[in-house]
Amino acid sequence: MGAPQVVDSAQIMCTFGSAPSSLGVLPLARVMVEGRPAATVDDAVPLVNIRPFGTCLTLANPMVAAATSAAMGVLTPQPCIPATSRWLPGSPLTRVGGRNALTVASTCTCQWGGVIAVTQPGSVRTTS
DSSP states (O other): OOEEBOBTTOEEEETTBSSOEEBOOOTTSOOEETTEEBOBTTOOOBTTTBOOOSEEOOTTSHHHHHHHHHTTTOOOOEEOOOOBOOOBSOOSSOEETTEEBOBTTOEEEBTTSOEEEEEEOSOOOEEO
């Protein structure tokens, strides 16, 4: 049995974010799962698919580093603006609109060092 299919509004979390977010999936592939667009490994566009996670907590983010420096070394979180890569690995067998389906085992990384994972897929149907 496969992993649950990830769909629009799935819950996601970044290791350096202060709050969870929801995945945005545009209905471009026209594949619906339980009435919501199915996600693919390419659904990783910052601010479109990957929405902000509250505030960013890592000094690798230049905005956080600058604010922390201005605060004499006291960590000063700044608004999260994701800078993400493609989701990996995706489903090896299930394709959505010609792309690998996104599964709960997939993660993507942020340029600032955070790892983004799916915490709730938004569906109960499974992929292989």
